[in-house]
Amino acid sequence: MTTSFSFAARPSLYGASRAACTFKRSLLALGLTAAGVMATCAHAADAPSPAPKSQINAAVGTGAKFTPPSESAIPDDEFGKMIKLGRDIMLDTPKYAKAYVGNTLSCVNCHTDAGRMAGSAPLWAAYVSYPAYRAKNKKVNTFEERLQGCFMYSQNGKAPPLGSETLVALQSYSYWMAKGLPLDEKTAGRGYPNLPEPAQAPDYVRGQKVYEAKCIVCHAANGEGQYVNGETVFPPLWGAKSFNWGAGMGSYKNAAKFIYANMPYGMSYSLTPQEAWDVAYFMDAQERPQDPRWKGSVAATRAKFHDSKFSLYGAKVNGKVLGDIGPPKAR
Numbered sequence: 456m457t458t459s460f461s462f463a464a465r466p467s468l469y470g471a472s473r474a475a476c477t478f479k480r481s482l483l484a485l486g487l488t489a490a491g492v493m494a495t496c497a498h499a500a501d502a503p504s505p506a507p508k509s510q511i512n513a514a515v516g517t518g519a520k521f522t523p524p525s526e527s528a529i530p531d532d533e534f535g536k537m538i539k540l541g542r543d544i545m546l547d548t549p550k551y552a553k554a555y556v557g558n559t560l561s562c563v564n565c566h567t568d569a570g571r572m573a574g575s576a577p578l579w580a581a582y583v584s585y586p587a588y589r590a591k592n593k594k595v596n597t598f599e600e601r602l603q604g605c606f607m608y609s610q611n612g613k614a615p616p617l618g619s620e621t622l623v624a625l626q627s628y629s630y631w632m633a634k635g636l637p638l639d640e641k642t643a644g645r646g647y648p649n650l651p652e653p654a655q656a657p658d659y660v661r662g663q664k665v666y667e668a669k670c671i672v673c674h675a676a677n678g679e680g681q682y683v684n685g686e687t688v689f690p691p692l693w694g695a696k697s698f699n700w701g702a703g704m705g706s707y708k709n710a711a712k713f714i715y716a717n718m719p720y721g722m723s724y725s726l727t728p729q730e731a732w733d734v735a736y737f738m739d740a741q742e743r744p745q746d747p748r749w750k751g752s753v754a755a756t757r758a759k760f761h762d763s764k765f766s767l768y769g770a771k772v773n774g775k776v777l778g779d780i781g782p783p784k785a786r
């Protein structure tokens with residue numbers, strides 16, 4: 456079976472974002488009902504944003520002015536080859552960085568448009584923000600060390616060694632995209648746009664309803680995404696193939712911000728902030744691979760690494776303690 460939607464061959468979304476309805480063909484290829492797709496498409500019409508519908512993407516909520524150079528400007532030389540490898544790793548991480556990946560996600564699934572999209576933690580804004588102190592590992596991290604973090608947790612894999620081709624390629628790609636940008640950790644478009652705390656405390660049951668209405672069509676009832684010929688078409692949100700308990704997306708505050716600005720795909724800012732918080736809470740209340748910093752018990756791991764109201768690790772949900780799945784699998 457073929458699909459019109461392939462991660463490797465996707466058009467650039469930056470400045471020319473397409474509507475969710477682009478998914479119609481690929482969804483149909485996956486055998487999903489037209490009714491479900493049309494419901495998704497119809498909702499786009501309700502999105503409360505002054506920008507023309509074709510241009511509503513995560514960047515709209517950030518005030519970012521910077522546009523990274525277009526891919527056609529990648530130089531045709533040795534450095535250009537390294538930049539292209541970095542871009543390829545972003546787009547298909549399990550293929551191009553196989554040794555360091557333990558799930559079916561690619562960087563682009565969370566850093567959209569190959570890491571170019573403002574409001575989707577773009578790599579150009581990250582590049583000009585390091586070295587920086589991170590409370591997560593209580594030390595000043597270089598950009599390379601920050602890249603290692605997403606391999607260990609978001610990719611549920613292991614850190615490529617400092618100086619390895621994988622990190623050199625990603626660093627070259629990020630540097631190249633950031634050209635002309637001043638060093639400034641407050642660069643507009645960095646991370647995700649801020650999302651105020653919700654009026655009502657985030658709620659599992661309300662979140663489940665949002666999930667069923669607005670996410671399930673792509674990410675599937677079991678949250679494990681959808682695959683065609685072994686390739687990820689819609690990435691897994693939880694379960695064995697998704698990010699692990701140590702990942703940034705496992706904080707439902709981060710997830711709410713990402714979801715509000717980026718999801719449903721092609722329909723940025725169409726959820727209410729409350730819906731984004733509720734569905735993020737629901738997503739982060741599901742089981743996923745163990746935190747690789749495991750301290751021998753859920754309680755000890757929670758005390759050391761998850762002492763935050765935005766982490767549900769160690770919380771009891773539907774009668775089960777989240778994270779109570781034993782030590783991390785060897786990889």
Ligand code: HEC
Pocket residue numbers: 545548560561562563564565566576577578580581584601602605606609610625645646647698702703704709
């Ligand atoms: C499951 C989602 C996910 C995946 C997959 C993922 N990341 Fe991330 N990444 C995040 C989140 C969440 C953050 C934190 C964003 C924030 O704090 O604003 C982040 C942050 C980063 C940052 C720092 C951004 C900044 O502005 O400080 C870099 C660099 C980065 N990721 C690179 C990568 C690379 C390279 C890959 C692939 C090898 C990758 N990420 C895969 C979710 C992901």
Ligand code: HEC
Pocket residue numbers: 475478495560563564565566567568665666669670671672673674688689690691692697698704710713714718719720726734735738
């Ligand atoms: C039209 C299909 C579609 C719908 C509907 C949709 N998503 Fe996504 N989602 C995607 C795609 C495609 C990506 C990967 C983006 C990329 O690679 O550019 C993604 C990525 C994600 C990610 C980051 C990657 C991961 O697997 O963790 C999260 C979290 C997410 N979606 C949550 C949601 C939530 C919550 C909803 C409902 C509010 C939703 N999505 C609705 C298609 C969809």
